[in-house]
Amino acid sequence: MFSGIDKVAMTSGPPQIKQETSSTSKPDLIIFGSKRKRKNDEPQSTVLNHGPSQDSNGGDRNTSSGNKKYKPNHAAVQNPLEGVQGKLKEKARKLWDQRKTLPIWSHADVIRQSLRDKDVLLLVGETGSGKSTQVPQILAKETWCTTQRVPATAANGKKGFVHVGGCIAITEPRRVAAVSLARRVAEEVGTPLGSSSPASTVGYNVRFDNSTSPCTKIKFLTEGMLLQEMLRDPGLREYSAVIVDEVHERGVNVDLVMGFLKTLINGKYKGRYGVPLKVGVMSATVSMEGLIKFFEGDSETRDPLSSGYRQAEAESEWSGFSESDKETPDTGANQEPHGRSGLQKNNNLRAFHNKACDPGRELSTEASSDKPDRNGPLLRTTNDSAVAICHIEGRQYPVTVVYSPEPVQDFVDASLRNIFQIHYKEPLPGDILVFLTGQTTVESLEHLVNEYAIGMSPDLPNLLALPLFAALPQSAQQRVFLPAPPKTRKVILATNIAETSVTVSGVRYVIDCGKSKIKQFRTRIGLDSLLVKPISKSAAIQRKGRAGREAPGQCYRLYTEQDYLNLQSQNTPEILRCDLGQAVLTMKARGVTNIIDFAFLDPPPREAIEKALMQLFQLKALDDSGAISKIGLEMARLPLTVPLARVLLAAGEPELRCVPEVIDIISALSVENIFLTLHSEEREEEAQVARRELYRREGDHLTLLTTVRAYCAEHTDRKGWAERHFVSHRAMQAVVDVRKQLRAQCYRSRIHTGSDDTDNTPITSELATTILKCFLNGFAVNTARLMPDGSYKTVVGNQLVAIHPSSGLYGKKVEAIMYNEFVFTNRSYARGVSAVQMDWVGEAIGG
């Protein structure tokens, strides 16, 4: 059905299109003796330039003339596509009027000029500024944003040409954002989206969903996806520019992307044949000082104190929960050559000293105001700096902040009072959004609101309490986005999912408990803790902002103003809080030899890096010299945590040969819990009966295997099957996606998968043993043995650990257990648990 359209596009468009679409290869290949692949002012940019002739920018002239040429061409050939294109154009023209009113619009020239003069632009755009959709369009029309044809010499000495640049990448922290921004920009540009047409100039690339065309000029992708592309092509030759959006969220991936980009810029664009790469860094509320220093400073001499996170780190180092935790970090034997442990330690001490001497320092960039300084110059260009800076005001209505006069002990109770206070006092419309810490607090407040609403005066509007958290089934999440019924006020009870991932319209009142659950990896004991902690100032501002998107609003903070002023200014970057195994493996696979010297935005503690290096070495991902091994390279290609990647590789070894089974288990372990949590006791018992056929006494790993198999064996009604077995259908769909991806990857990497038809192989007790032994290849350190008193203690480190109540082995006593996760909440729990034998563990550790 598409072939017809393809043909039309190829015969009716300008000849350049024909040439472009007929070629399947991307412009990053060396083409010897071929004709040019893409030229500056060719159609992909003319399509982008549907916009207004009122745009008087000089850089547009080429393309506007192209535009004129393009249109008559279409008209002449009675193009059936004209109808479709016409509609797209019409929509785009309508959107054009809206776009003109965006705050960013008046800065378009400044943005263009910045990147003509400099290689790096730091852009702070408050919410509603339109930065994510407009900046790519503004830059795509620049003359530097075209494919360069560069002479090059191939390995065999033959002379030829390479093509570098032409496309703009915009990275997003989340898949939904990448996809929806691409959709929006495609509409504004008036082009079909992604792979729907070979002439599409706007596309996206996220896991499980690549939608680009040979003409893609603007590509939205997730941070992880860009990292994967860098693994293949460190020079990012496809792109003329990379725009990193939402840096302030500071996931691990964005820190790696930033480090690689800086290395690329400072390394004279190695791998790009001298063609510069423009870098845009966009953020909502970040203090820019850290970013300026990052790009301007030399990573060798940069003072880690500049970022302000060092203090947070130093603090947490010393507020550890056990005495043994408080020992001075012992750097011990180190994997890395010429370590800087002395310097590092010194900095920690300086952080301490600094904090004691100048406690105001960590607030310096935010001061006590919520708003960034607007008096500062919009564009600061010191001549010797390679960095341009631009600030764009947002389009937010004012939000009044109301602080609690005194500290709040029970924020569920305080929220309840606030909800009814607002409800009694304030007229409709205006929904309420409450930020809580987790599923349990959300659900208990939900019950309370419903209970109290019964006794309300009948003259008052109704109250509709709506829970919102990630584990909630999709259908229940959708209810939040429906407009409130007549004479009803919605009260959305949310976790921090509503802070960034999800926007709810209609909200004018925000109640912020000032806390969220944060995962912190404790390097020394290899334990994740998931604890309720105060949020940062920037998170508090973000939450507040949710009240002012459509009208002036109010934000009730369930903490005092002094508490607010004492909050850390930014979220602690994830790279300072997580197990660095995967991050270090990614760096090693990208050729970073000395991890300590990597261009970190915020260098993690040396100890955490060493722990990761040790883990990778023990799993044979690194060799004796610390260089990446063949196994390590294979592991880096797998979209899995380090231990799971190791298990998958082990499963292909001749003595184990259980790849299909291991893939099924790993897929289930890689997604959120596939078993639904049930609330009433009857439902719980019902579920136990329904799941009985899935249960394996060996433990959770094999129970997951039987569940995945049974689900996949159901061909007619999987949704019904999931419901009958109290299994999350959404999670199982994710499992199926991961499973498919892993099978494909194993096939490509020639990992022995055996026949694909092993779904019906009976899981004998021997096979179960093989599978568990296979898992010990990655999880030998995640084991604990039974003590005489009935408790379990970890084999490595002798820490007390309890089997999590969600495990099938909960309450059972076996010789030893192996677990997928070790998490501290109220106590230390092992999650994803199976029974193992001590001699298997000994074998795995010894061998």
Added chain:
DNA sequence: GTGTAACAT
């Protein structure tokens, strides 16, 4: 007797 959020050829 229990789960903040998100990402990956």
